[in-house]
Amino acid sequence: MLSSKPMRPAEVSESQPPSVDKRWARRLLFWGAAAAVIALDQLTKALVRSGLARGESWPEPDWPVKIRYVTNTGAAFGILQDQTVFLVITAFIGLAAIYLYYRYPPFEHAIVPVAIGMMLGGAAGNLIDRVRLGRVTDFIDVGPWPAFNVADSCITVGIAVLLTGYVLLSPAPNRVAHDET
16 A cells, blocks of 8 residues: 655655665765866966977976877877877777776776766866867876876876776686696
8 A cells, every 4th residue: 555645855865776885875975076187187288388389398407207288180199290180089988988997997996986077077178278278288298208297197097096996806817627637
């Protein structure tokens, strides 16, 4: 028999399976990480563009780590220069692939949606530059490596966390013992 009494919020949440809360937490971690990376990436790039002339460094050029405003019309390490349309298309494909990786993760752990969110945010941050400006703003200059930005760092860290997590946290494959006769 149906009750005419309205359900209280506590009664509603008790009727939901616990996996609903877990899914919401996972979504919050993923989208929160992506949004935080995009915001930090775009903020730091705007500060560099407004505070330095292109090619200018801070602090002194002989420091091992410095902020140096450079732009890149290509991909990582300067490959595919001036291929903006191709890079925008591949970035959208990459965003879709990253999202699918989030939907079907290689293993379950709270760090997975954060790492994949960092990758999505990084890819989106560089895509925003490419669409808006026709080039990506890079500014972190460390030694002999090409300059990079927050988005690049987050993509790299996200990949490193996933690889490390996969090695350390994924279940070991079942090994069938072979009888020697």
